[in-house]
Amino acid sequence: MSEPRQSPEEVTQNLPRFPPRPTDTAPLYPADELMKLQSIMDNRQGQLPPQPPPRKKTTWVGKALALVAVAVVSGFVWWVLQPSDPVDKPVAQPQKTAGEFEFTSVSQLPDPVKDSDCAAHATGQTQAFLKTTPCLQLTRAFYSAKLPDGRIVYSSVSVVKMRTAAEAKQLRELTQKDGTGNVKDLVLDKAISVPPLTTLANGGYASEQRDEEVVIVESDSPVRGADALAHNKEMKKVSADAIRLASSFA
Numbered sequence: 154m155s156e157p158r159q160s161p162e163e164v165t166q167n168l169p170r171f172p173p174r175p176t177d178t179a180p181l182y183p184a185d186e187l188m189k190l191q192s193i194m195d196n197r198q199g200q201l202p203p204q205p206p207p208r209k210k211t212t213w214v215g216k217a218l219a220l221v222a223v224a225v226v227s228g229f230v231w232w233v234l235q236p237s238d239p240v241d242k243p244v245a246q247p248q249k250t251a252g253e254f255e256f257t258s259v260s261q262l263p264d265p266v267k268d269s270d271c272a273a274h275a276t277g278q279t280q281a282f283l284k285t286t287p288c289l290q291l292t293r294a295f296y297s298a299k300l301p302d303g304r305i306v307y308s309s310v311s312v313v314k315m316r317t318a319a320e321a322k323q324l325r326e327l328t329q330k331d332g333t334g335n336v337k338d339l340v341l342d343k344a345i346s347v348p349p350l351t352t353l354a355n356g357g358y359a360s361e362q363r364d365e366e367v368v369i370v371e372s373d374s375p376v377r378g379a380d381a382l383a384h385n386k387e388m389k390k391v392s393a394d395a396i397r398l399a400s401s402f403a
Contacts, residue, residue, distance in 0.1 A: 252394040256296040256308065261345050265294040265402045271313055274342055277334020282327055289314045289365075294402050295339050298391060300374070306356075306388065307347050308372040308395040309338035312403040315365050325360050325367045338371045350375055357388025361396050368399040 258264075271288035272280050292312045297305055313336060315321040328335050339345045341352040356373025370392040378384040 252397055254298040254300075254306075254391055254394050256298045256395060256398055259295055259297050259307075259345070262295045262339065265292050266339075266344060267292050271336065274337045275334060276337060277332070279324070279328055279334040279336065282324065286315070286320050286323070289316060291336070292403055293336075293339055293344075294398065295345055296395060296398060298395075300387070300391075304374050304376050306372050306374045306391050307340070307350070307353060308370055308391060308398075309340065309353050310395055310398050311336045311338070311369045312399050313367045313369065314403075315367070318362075318364050321362050321365050321367045325362050325369075328358075328360060328367075328369060335371070336369050347375060357385055357390070357392045359389060359392035359396055363399075366399075366403060368396050368403075370395045 268274060268291045269289070271291045272283040274291055274293075275283050291314075294310050296308045296310065298308065299305055313321075313324060315324060327333050335354065335358075338353040340347055340350055341354065350373055353371040353373040356371060359370045361368045372388045372391040372395065374384075374388070378387070
């Protein structure tokens, strides 16, 4: 059975038109294909490596300034936290080490001499006391000093170390009395020669107790003053100043 034949107008209407006119409807892209394309683009973007943030350049100048700032702040905090001193707090004064006279060792005896037998280097009642109450050690040194008028004074500095402070006190009290003898000065003991002096005992005496030790000093000058009392007073002044010398060798 044959199909019915179309008229020329119907054939013309069924043919596609090129190019399409604005009134023609454009073909739509399938929705599932669009979703696939979007998924592919998203995957490619996710595969790209993340870009690191830009690093800040720090120069040595910036580091130095930062350290200085930290030091300043730390110093300020330390200063604030320090307790304030009272206004009436006494200021420490430097101790005076030099004395009134300048003493020097003599060339005949530049170093101190030591002995453990104190009685053998003493006289009178002092010698008797040291025989019954022996010392531990006797150390003696010899010095010279110049007076303002130019005269030379010689000083014999003796340090007697006893066993106890009580024995040292007894020894000092005994030597302070007149006519009780003393520890021999180095001129009297013939350890040194200073003509015309044969002893320093006729000059000036001074002593001091330091716990178990007794410092004894005798001083005199070969040239004596016209006034015996004034001379003795001046020699005592030299001896009292020479006591400090015991700290340098005892």
